[in-house]
Amino acid sequence: MKNLLYLFIILVGLSSCEDEFEYVFDKTPTERKAEANNELTEELAESEFGWTTTLIVGTSPMPLMGDRITFNFERNGEENNGIVSMTSAYGSAESEFAISSEGGSVLRFLTPNEVLYWLINPSGYDPKAPTGFGADMEYIYTGTMDGKLHFRGKSKDVTMILEKATEKDVNYTRANELRDLYNSTASANFRFLEITGGIDGATEENPQYARIEDPSYAKYFKEELKTRFYSFLHMYKGKRVKGNASSYIFTNEGIIFADPLVIGDKTISTIEYNEELDEWTIADEDITGKFITAELPLVATPGIVDLYINEFFGKTRVGIQGMMVDDYYAAGPIKDFLEANYSNYDAPRLNRLRLVNNFISPDTGENLGSGLVNLDYDGILFAFVPLKMEKLGENTIRFTRDGDIITTITGAAEKMNTDENLVGAIDLLCDEEGWMIGCDIIEANGNMYYDCRFFQVKNPENQMEHMGVVE
Amino acid sequence: MNKILKITIIISALFSLFSCQKEEGLRDESVITYNKTLNTEFDQWIIENITTPYNVEVKYKWDDGEVSNEFTVTPPKIEKAKQFLEAYLNVWIKTYDDEAIAGGNPDFLKKYMPKQIVLVGCPQYNDDGTMTLGLAEGGKKVTIFNIDQFAEVQRGYFDTDEEYLQKRKNAVVKAFHTLHHEFAHIMHQTKFYPDEFKQICKADYTATWTFFQQHDAEVKGFITPYSMLNENEDFVEIVAGMMNNVKYSNEPHAYNINLKDSNGNVLPELGEVIMTEWEWYLYQWGWAYDENYQMTQSPEARAGYNKFLQKLDIVTTYYKEIWKIDLYSLQKRIETAVNSLQLN
Secondary structure, eight states, X not given: OHHHHHHHHHHHHHOOOOOOOOOSOSSOHHHHHHHHHHHHHHHHHHOTTOEEEEEEEOOTTSOOEEXXXXXXXXXXXXXXXXXXXXXXXXXXXXXXXXXXXXXXXXXXXXXXXXXXXXXXXXXXXXXXXXXXXXXXXXXXXXXXXXXXXXXXXXXXXXXXXXXXOOHHHHOXXXXXXXXXXXXXXXXXXXXXXXXXXXXXXXXSSSOEEEEEEOOGXXXXXXXXXXXXXXXXXXXXXXXXXXXXXXXXEEOSSEEEEEEEEEETTEEEEEEEEETTTTEEEEOSTTOEEEEEEESSOOSOOTTHHHHIIIIITTSEETTEESEEOOGGGEESHHHHHHHHHHTOOSSSOOOOEEEESSOBOTTTOOBOOSEEEEEOTTSOSEEEEEXXXXXXXXXXXXXXXXXXXXXXXXXXXXXXXXXXXXXXXHHHHTOTTOEEEEEEEEEETTEEEEEEEEEESSOTTOEEEEEEEEO | OHHHHHHHHHHHHHHHHOOOOOOOOOOSSOSSOOOOOOOOHXXXXXXXXXXXXXXXXXXXXXXXXXXXXXXXXXXXXXXXXXXXXXXXXXXXIHHHHHHHHHTXXXXXXXXXXXXXXEEOSSOEEOTTSOEEOEEEETTTEEEEOOGGGTTOOOOOTTOOHHHHHHHHHHHHHHHTHHHHHHHHHHHHHHSOOOTHHHHHTGGGOOTTGGGOOHHHHHHTTOSSSGGGSOHHHHHHHHHHHHHHOOTXXXXXXXXXXXXXXXXXOEEEEEEEEEEOHHHHXXXXXXXXXXXXXXXXXXXXXXXXXXHHHHHHHHHHHHHHHHHOOOHHHHHHHHHHHHHHOOOO
């Protein structure tokens, strides 16, 4: 019991009412949070020309999309909220903003606007068919580095870095002009980056091409957003490389590709418009080249000519052999000839034309080789124009008349030799410079679908469409 | 020894009464910081027209605390929020209020209407491919999604201006389905409807209502497949269904439709029948083409129709007697209100 008493006395001796705690902060957490919010609001609102950012968003499986936006924050008195006006190459709009505390100061865009919210709207129930990108509308302030304010998206981790804008950044007139200028090239059959240096094997004499495509992805978006998208298609080490759909970012200098073109270890992310030369040049270091429009598919689909000669012309699929040559799938003067031929009801009617190879005569069973055939519905009566099919390049094919017409249809040979529409169409088909083939390749259900278009080299207005399938 | 123990206990007791607590006064200022939100002209309109007179909070600006974090949703466009709220005030609030006042129950709406309404610009896209267009929480809060598409309809190639406007008006009426539905829940949760209602389709309530098409539901006596879920959903879907079909309530319209004989059997001949939209809806209850491509109402569909009429009678009587709301009169008021809306 004595021991108990001693212990008690020791405890009493050690007890203390000393309360001189040393506070690390001289303010309460609430006060400090309010102060942080106030400082951030003040900083955002005090920048004379606002803040600019190149915001690139994208969360798997969504592609990368972005825009250059300048924010101008107008504070609501002493409150940590107000109106923010946003400007991009697509115009200006306002939103309400607020700064609040939630794991740090959070910048929130409270009301929607057209400039920012096309990146924020949800992607819909099918991520492959989006109406927006579902990016963040709330950004946690993570700190200031070199005068730039760093934010991180609250739910999607999108990085947003705000840099103090200059007077020039506020005015997007030039970006708007460049956007219109670039979009005016959309009427060309093809758009390319012509790379003449900095990439293995690319020279002035032997440029490499990366095709800039309008991705099918764009069709899900409302009309005014459709022109914002691109995807790249290029060849690398003999293989066809197709990039993801992504968005152009228009600036006062040119275009930033939200998802850059990567060829080997080189990256092409920006093109700038050169007023004097009236051309768009690649702005990335160590890479030379420019943006061009073309009427012919300069990026080849390896083996496409052989595929056509041996497979698509040579084999029968769904009971039909070859590639249909008719006005519905054609464009340009050849379409006019085919259309006139289709409307010609004078016997014999020859409006079921197909390009074929290894055509077996229904009459004799003989292999008549390659040519243009008109076969009746029953597959018995035919008129066959023998054509030599030559591979002139990786994606260039030439058709040449190669002998007399073989036919079991009375009057067909004479008509094919004299009818101005049939002769006109066959002459265009057999142009000596041949046809270039440009294809999209789609893999579905275990099949490869070749969505191709033939362009006459001499006059690319002449076009024929065909979908080939490799099962 | 006992003495030492006693001393120890006494000293301990004395020490226990001793306290290091210093009496510090509370701060003069609150430690809670509060930011006055930006009060726009539209905010002021909401306060004056909805919040103050009806004690309803409207939230249309982004507040992640009001929506599920599992989904990406956005606040509505301001112009669409305005359009919706003007319609909400005129088509929903005032019609109920006027009807209740006319029936002698002037406090009805202010007392029972949902006290918070949250507007979301887009639909809530669910993982199963469906979209949520409305949510209600305990009769207090209603969330309305897809406000950006409010009164937006696809204009048909051959639609005249008048036809297009009518389509938009129909869309406005349908946009309030969720509110009518949820408000009806508040009604029956406050005062029960007669048990007799529950007996009419008792055997056909099912959790697997999603397997049923509209026609299947009608054959079993339900206004929608969802109303097959349980008695309460059945009850509220009838109310919402009535309020969704208000066209020609004030002046019945001549519908060109299959005629019926005196026994109610569908005839192959077409002819004009003067009806309101709601009557027209009921007129063709459970109709389907038979093997001879003739429009017909099967005996099962007729039985379903009769069951539905029994339930409809209970619902309308309940509203009239308990809440002094004549649902047919309310249909007329809603039609008038929708026709008065300026849909730009």
